[in-house]
Amino acid sequence: MFSTGQLIFAGLFIIAFIIIMIFSYRKDINLHKKYYKGSIYILLGFIIFILLLFFIKTRLNH
Numbered sequence: 001m002f003s004t005g006q007l008i009f010a011g012l013f014i015i016a017f018i019i020i021m022i023f024s025y026r027k028d029i030n031l032h033k034k035y036y037k038g039s040i041y042i043l044l045g046f047i048i049f050i051l052l053l054f055f056i057k058t059r060l061n062h
Helices: 004-027 029-035 039-061
Strands: none
Touching: 004 029
């Protein structure tokens, strides 16, 4: 489906992207702590909401 060159490029791109994201996050960590306090609760709310929808869906199908 993909050539060897395409797979190598995709692998290198993913590795480079992750490294750049880690570097950028570490550079801006003080700003994240200042401006995004409490954002973990928003994330937890979304996760709970999605799990609740999944639970309702599975219960209604049975």
